[in-house]
Amino acid sequence: MxxxxxxxxxxxxxxxxxxxxxxxxxxxxxxxxxxxxxxxxxxxxxxxxxxxxxxxxxxxxxxxxxxxxxxxxxxxxxxxxxHDRNGVVGRISGEPVPALYRRVTPLTKPMGAVMQKHRNAPKSGDRIGLLHALMAHVGAVLDADEQSQSQDGQSQSQSQGGATHEAADYAHAFIGVARALEIPARQRRHPAPRRRGHAAPTDRAAASR
Structure with a gap:
């Protein structure tokens, strides 16, 4: 395009x-x-x-x-x-600084519920397969947590719902575990398609093979 x-x-x-x-x-x-x-x-x-x-x-x-x-x-x-690459960017040109994207920050601490399953993941081999599995597991854990919070909120008051996770929460959880596995990862923000004159950014996590 x-x-x-x-x-x-x-x-x-x-x-x-x-x-x-x-x-x-x-x-x-x-x-x-x-x-x-x-x-x-x-x-x-x-x-x-x-x-x-x-x-x-x-x-x-x-x-x-x-x-x-x-x-x-x-x-x-x-x-x-x-050019459409189906989300796989490959190696970037120039001189990347992978150490910057392996750091632990307050927002990218590894989530224990996800890290426990992937702690012994191999550091070589099919990283794309590992990243897809990690992404699916992060989604399952946060979705289950959100559902549990919603049920707790309804039991306390039918008029109040539980807290919901935003896109950034999923991105940070993914990044935290990826960095703990020594895989450089970072958050990227993309403008969403305009709707009725308003454009809101969307959050995505990007990791390097």
């Missing part, structure tokens, strides 16, 4: 700001799932922003505003062709 993109961003700097530097992360990169045909970033009143690859492997730009202006206007245009 070929996608034409046109994006405008206006950043309010406030009155009396003599200069400002904006770190811009608005540049996609060609990979196994997409090919960037054209891409251009324009900052009003400035020459082309300086580009570099940051520590996370992202192509970034720095735009310097050296005059006292009330806002910084950025325009992005480009064409990207996507």
């Amino acid at each position: 070929k996608i034409s993109i046109r994006h405008h961003l206006s950043l309010g700097l406030g009155q009396g700001v003599p200069r400002a530097i904006q770190h811009i992360l608005l540049t996609p990169q060609t990979s196994s799932v997409q090919t960037v045909r054209e891409w251009r970033i324009e900052v009003e009143g400035l020459d082309e922003p300086g580009g570099f690859i940051d520590a996370y492997g992202n192509r970034a730009h720095l735009a310097s505003q050296t005059r006292p202006e009330a806002e910084l206007a950025i325009a992005v245009t480009g064409t990207v062709e996507t």
